[in-house]
Amino acid sequence: MRFALSGEQEQFSRSLHDLLSGVDTDSANRSWAAGDHGPGLKIWRRLAELGVTALAVPEKYDGFGATPVDLAVGFERLGYHCVPGPWTDTVAVLPSLLDDELLTSVASGETLASVAFAPHVPYALDSDVADARLAVEKGRLRAFTPGALLSSVDGSRRLFQPVAGDDLGTALDAEHAFELGCLATAAQLLGTGRWLLDTSVAYAAQRKQYGREIGGYQAVKHLLADVATGLALAEPLLFGAAVTLDRRDVSAAKVACGDAAHLAARTGLQVHGAIGYTAEHALGLRLTRVRALVGAWGTPRFHRERVLS
Amino acid sequence: MDLDLDERTLAFRDEARAWLAANVPAEPLKSFDTAEGFAQHREWECRLADARWSVVSWPREFGGRDASLLEWVLFEEEYYAAGAPLRVNQNGIFMLAPTLFSHGTEEQQRRILPKMARSEEVWAQAWSEPEAGSDIAALRSTATRCDGGWRVSGQKTWSSRATFADRAFGLFRSDPDSVRHKGLIYLMVDLRAEGVTVRPIPQLDGEPGFAEIFFDDVFVPDQDVIGAPGEGWRVAMTTANNERGLSLRSPGRFLAAADRLVSLWHDAGRPAHTADRVADAWIGARAYQLYTLGTVTRLSDGAELGPESSVNKLFWSHLDVALHETALDILGPDAELRGAWSDGWLFSLAGPIYGGTDQIQRSIVAERLLGLPKGAR
Numbered sequence: 019m020r021f022a023l024s025g026e027q028e029q030f031s032r033s034l035h036d037l038l039s040g041v042d043t044d045s046a047n048r049s050w051a052a053g054d055h056g057p058g059l060k061i062w063r064r065l066a067e068l069g070v071t072a073l074a075v076p077e078k079y080d081g082f083g084a085t086p087v088d089l090a091v092g093f094e095r096l097g098y099h100c101v102p103g104p105w106t107d108t109v110a111v112l113p114s115l116l117d118d119e120l121l122t123s124v125a126s127g128e129t130l131a132s133v134a135f136a137p138h139v140p141y142a143l144d145s146d147v148a149d150a151r152l153a154v155e156k157g158r159l160r161a162f163t164p165g166a167l168l169s170s171v172d173g174s175r176r177l178f179q180p181v182a183g184d185d186l187g188t189a190l191d192a193e194h195a196f197e198l199g200c201l202a203t204a205a206q207l208l209g210t211g212r213w214l215l216d217t218s219v220a221y222a223a224q225r226k227q228y229g230r231e232i233g234g235y236q237a238v239k240h241l242l243a244d245v246a247t248g249l250a251l252a253e254p255l256l257f258g259a260a261v262t263l264d265r266r267d268v269s270a271a272k273v274a275c276g277d278a279a280h281l282a283a284r285t286g287l288q289v290h291g292a293i294g295y296t297a298e299h300a301l302g303l304r305l306t307r308v309r310a311l312v313g314a315w316g317t318p319r320f321h322r323e324r325v326l327s
Numbered sequence: 328m329d330l331d332l333d334e335r336t337l338a339f340r341d342e343a344r345a346w347l348a349a350n351v352p353a354e355p356l357k358s359f360d361t362a363e364g365f366a367q368h369r370e371w372e373c374r375l376a377d378a379r380w381s382v383v384s385w386p387r388e389f390g391g392r393d394a395s396l397l398e399w400v401l402f403e404e405e406y407y408a409a410g411a412p413l414r415v416n417q418n419g420i421f422m423l424a425p426t427l428f429s430h431g432t433e434e435q436q437r438r439i440l441p442k443m444a445r446s447e448e449v450w451a452q453a454w455s456e457p458e459a460g461s462d463i464a465a466l467r468s469t470a471t472r473c474d475g476g477w478r479v480s481g482q483k484t485w486s487s488r489a490t491f492a493d494r495a496f497g498l499f500r501s502d503p504d505s506v507r508h509k510g511l512i513y514l515m516v517d518l519r520a521e522g523v524t525v526r527p528i529p530q531l532d533g534e535p536g537f538a539e540i541f542f543d544d545v546f547v548p549d550q551d552v553i554g555a556p557g558e559g560w561r562v563a564m565t566t567a568n569n570e571r572g573l574s575l576r577s578p579g580r581f582l583a584a585a586d587r588l589v590s591l592w593h594d595a596g597r598p599a600h601t602a603d604r605v606a607d608a609w610i611g612a613r614a615y616q617l618y619t620l621g622t623v624t625r626l627s628d629g630a631e632l633g634p635e636s637s638v639n640k641l642f643w644s645h646l647d648v649a650l651h652e653t654a655l656d657i658l659g660p661d662a663e664l665r666g667a668w669s670d671g672w673l674f675s676l677a678g679p680i681y682g683g684t685d686q687i688q689r690s691i692v693a694e695r696l697l698g699l700p701k702g703a704r
């Protein structure tokens with residue numbers, strides 16, 4: 019038993035972090051929301067160079083055949099930096115649905131995918147920019163064309179009503195794909211929650227009222243301590259689920275990461291005060307992202323039911 | 328990253344499981360806060376000790392099995408899953424013993440630990456005082472140098488199990504001119520010594536779980552001083568943070584309770600109004616188990632347990648209350664009847680108070696883990 023990330027996994031997380039710290043994901047999100055995918059795709063390609071898009075692709079299609087733990091490590095950082103785009107669909111889910119040459123271009127970062135997954139993922143993410151569009155229903159795959167653009171609470175998640183087309187046969191392993199979709203979403207929630215905590219702590223340490231830093235007031239400290247506790251205990255659930263891929267564990271991780279991130283978002287806004295309520299501040303991007311991801315890939319109600327069954 | 332157990336660890340776990348299955352009393356023991364229950368618990372501890380299961384992580388020479396930290400965690404899991412009794416000597420085993428391992432003399436270890444392993448001597452923790460609760464460094468009880476030892480006077484309070492216990496450990500001010508953390512001495516005191524008065528205090532369940540201890544010029548020999556006089560605070564901090572101590576509270580207890588809660592919910596016809604909270608209790612217990620395995624890995628790699636132990640404490644104290652309140656809501660009108668769940672609920676309510684209140688833990692997390700500015704404490 020060694021329940022800790024390996025040196026390589028830590029290193030991978032750090033390189034992702036370093037790369038993403040140097041690019042402006044906030045403005046990429048804003049462009050993405052306005053339908054300009056350029057800056058977001060530039061980040062996509064840089065991450066592809068680091069190997070992120072190849073993670074779950076089998077080696078025979080030039081991928082790494084990486085473990086779900088590696089996926090969780092990657093998605094946690096994508097969440098931290100709030101990277102826009104259909105990452106879950108393309109990188110976590112698609113490779114388990116197909117055994118196809120298409121995966122070679124997924125691995126290299128050329129192909130983006132948008133996956134609808136009945137009944138828990140009814141709307142397809144970023145279908146306008148994705149070249150592979152697949153709807154999964156009862157273990158079967160269908161191509162779909164994007165119908166109406168729906169507006170998400172998180173503007174940088176462009177959701178489309180899928181209009182079903184040709185039947186493409188049986189999915190390779192739809193169950194596995196679904197668990198990985200849930201896991202990747204949980205990982206992004208954890209990462210986003212961590213950004214919210216770090217940013218709120220930094221703000222509380224420098225913002226002054228009544229002659230001292232607001233972070234020196236116990237009421238503020240205790241709010242942030244509760245956020246830290248929630249995130250600290252959600253993390254082992256995420257990695258435990260990545261190790262076992264047991265349904266109950268995956269659901270537990272999704273619920274706990276969602277709750278912890280939600281608390282981080284609500285607390286983060288409170289600690290920032292009105293500046294956090296402005297569209298200019300990066301906090302808002304994360305706050306709405308968290309709300310969107312809490313309901314994506316299975317609602318808390320659905321996942322709690324799986325825990326109990 | 329993996330959760331697989333090696334052959335040796337699996338064998339250890341199976342042996343523990345088999346022994347517990349064959350030996351855990353079929354009828355629950357009476358509360359150790361009653362004279363009869365206390366005696367029953369001593370007997371149980373003796374039985375555990377005879378089979379070397381009372382202090383598995385200790386060295387063999389003192390009655391243990393040299394078990395690794397991971398084995399200890401697994402043992403605890405098996406212990407609570409089997410429905411085995413609470414440990415009457417937990418303050419001794421989990422708090423005093425680690426202190427003796429790091430600061431005690433060989434003579435002290437040889438004299439004290441074997442008796443502790445069998446609960447021939449049950450220990451009480453005498454830290455809190457009427458005017459020193461969260462702020463233990465404000466303590467006033469004194470120790471004055473005399474021939475061959477120290478003379479102790481003052482009062483301690485809220486001491487769990489002191490009513491029936493044999494001995495107590497605690498801090499006393501050895502330098503009358505000192506303030507706060509300086510000038511303290513860590514002493515072990517015989518509760519039957521001349522000048523000691525123990526006054527039981529009934530807790531919410533009516534049983535004398537607490538006691539006040541009055542010291543009136545009580546003689547404590549030099550051999551019962553742990554560490555150097557004046558250095559008591561430093562010694563006490565290892566008690567508080569020790570990795571084998573309560574700071575790494577056994578996840579087994581919460582997992583066993585969460586599993587019982589899920590069964591209770593199913594048996595009650597899966598009442599919808601409590602479904603989310605039942606699920607959250609199980610999720611919390613599983614999170615705590617995995618968190619602990621992460622801590623075990625880090626400690627085995629040589630890391631020290633720091634302020635994260637406050638994260639632990641905050642998490643499980645909250646989890647325990649929520650879990651029991653959910654059970655009571657499922658039980659409906661029967662919840663008010665005395666039984667395992669209502670007793671467990673009463674006990675859970677103390678979690679956010681003892682061992683440092685939730686407010687104190689939150690301040691530690693915020694200042695030492697998050698690095699927020701220090702404030703009035």
Ligand SMILES: Cc1cc2nc3c(=O)[nH]c(=O)nc-3n(C[C@H](O)[C@H](O)[C@H](O)COP(=O)(O)OP(=O)(O)OC[C@H]3O[C@@H](n4cnc5c(N)ncnc54)[C@H](O)[C@@H]3O)c2cc1C
Pocket residue numbers: 236451452453454455456459460461462484485486487488677680681682683684685686687690703704
């Ligand atoms: C079941 C149980 C068993 C116990 N067993 C033992 C034992 O065996 N031995 C022993 O020595 N003691 C024991 N205690 C005592 C326990 O350690 C103390 O109760 C605890 O440290 C709190 O002290 P207090 O009760 O004096 O509360 P106080 O310190 O007076 O606190 C009262 C309230 O004020 C808050 N508060 C105090 N200071 C601050 C601050 N700086 N910032 C924010 N909030 C603050 C607290 O959080 C609490 O809510 C036990 C307590 C319980 C409930």
